[in-house]
Amino acid sequence: MKIVADENMPYVEALFGELGEITRVNGRQLTPEQLVDVDVLLVRSVTKVNQQLLAQANQLKFVGSATIGTDHIDLDYLQQQNIPFTNAPGCNATAVGEFAFIAMLELAKRFKQPLQNKVVGIVGAGNTGSALEHCLKAYGIEVLLCDPVLAREQTQTGNSNTREFVSLDTIIEQADIISLHVPITRVGEDKTWYMFDETRLNQLKPNTWLLNCCRGEVIDNRALIKVKQQRADLKLVLDVWEGEPNPMPELVPLVEFATPHIAGYSLEGKARGTHMLFQKLCEIMNIDVDKSVSNLLPAFSISKLDINDALSETQLLNIARLVYNLNDDDYLFRNSFLNNHGFDHMRKNHTHRREFSALSLVNTGQSEVNWMLKLGFSGVER
Ligand SMILES: NC(=O)c1ccc[n+]([C@@H]2O[C@H](COP(=O)([O-])OP(=O)(O)OC[C@H]3O[C@@H](n4cnc5c(N)ncnc54)[C@H](O)[C@@H]3O)[C@@H](O)[C@H]2O)c1
Ligand SMILES: O=C(O)[C@H](O)[C@H](O)COP(=O)(O)O
DSSP states (O other): OEEEEETTOTTHHHHHTTTSEEEEEOTTSOOGGGGTTOOEEEEOTTOOBSTTTTTTOSSOOEEEEOSSOOTTBOHHHHHHTTOOEEOOTTTTHHHHHHHHHHHHHHHHHHTTOOGGGOEEEEEOOSHHHHHHHHHHHHTTOEEEEEOHHHHHHHHHHTOSSOOOOOOHHHHHHHOSEEEEOOOOOOSSTTOOTTSBOHHHHHHSOTTOEEEEOSOGGGBOHHHHHHHHHHOTTOEEEESSOTTTTSOOTTTGGGOSEEOSSOTTOBHHHHHHHHHHHHHHHHHHHTOOOOOOSTTTSOOOSSOOEEOOSOOOHHHHHHHHHHHOOHHHHHHHHHHHTTSTTHHHHHHHTOOOBOOGGGSEEEOTTSHHHHHHHHHTOEEEOO
């Protein structure tokens, strides 16, 4: 069996090695000729899988994308061709949730405004939005959720396990921080393309922090430049950009934390993503899933950490930085995004960060530690 996989997908050899011969490719430059006689295609978000790319794929039996988003896949075409497809919903949700939470702690420190007193609005309450909600609630932060799609589903199903949703206008009026977690959609009543256009951006209340970790085009980036140039009070965290891999150069200096679409890049998230594709292929081929995610992950560099007293917000940030220091990626991004292929180079060579769960805290049973376990850290006996 011939397997073609994006060069930026870890663990393909460990998981798929016994199933066939693996060829690694640059996902952005993949050509139709490279898919002749190929059985399995494994991609990330940079590969547009459509009729044009698959024109010479004479024996393709499976396409997998190790991502949550599917906007790069022509799902209708795959269905017409009877080619089974899977993505990896939820694989990197924890990574994105923790990324946004850490970014908020960083902003709080930089601007000397404790996160504890803020109200956070989450737009899109699916996998990544819920992962952020989970972190914020563990830390005792008030959260407002906007998700008209889930709100309607909840009303239609009459589900008693309900969550409260508010409108986007309420979020804009009431939230001090807004974090975006929607898919990119171009049509329909819930379309998210330019959801934050110039009018919406101008409505943001003074000193709002706006984070985008979903898709660049959810914010009109040109309008964002214009608004931000007039409003120094707004603080921005952008992991995703209109026109990737070429963000508008004028926008980057206006952003507090800038990264190249790596919010989901934890080692755990990537391992889960590849493993979900492996599971699906095993199911299609009717073979046993004989490998697990936990066996793929290396031990974390710090075996355990003692927490004896209640933590200040700065101490919490310092512990979070042991797992992921956002300043490093921000620094690298500013210095490399304008270089030849800088955006993609940084993604390809990203030093995978870990998730909170990689760090074990001692003293479980004490209230100082218990809430951090809810946040996602692991606990061990002394
Ligand atoms: N930066 C990264 O590295 C990274 C990582 C993972 C996902 N993503 C992006 O983030 C998006 C969200 O990921 P997810 O796993 O949370 O997806 P998801 O499908 O689990 O959740 C998205 C939620 O958005 C809601 N939604 C749709 N339209 C909306 C609207 N107009 N207003 C408010 N809510 C709306 C949906 O109902 C859904 O609950 C993905 O589609 C992907 O594009 C980016
Ligand atoms: O949709 C997703 O899951 C993310 O945007 C994904 O993490 C992007 O990373 P890529 O697949 O481009 O490596």
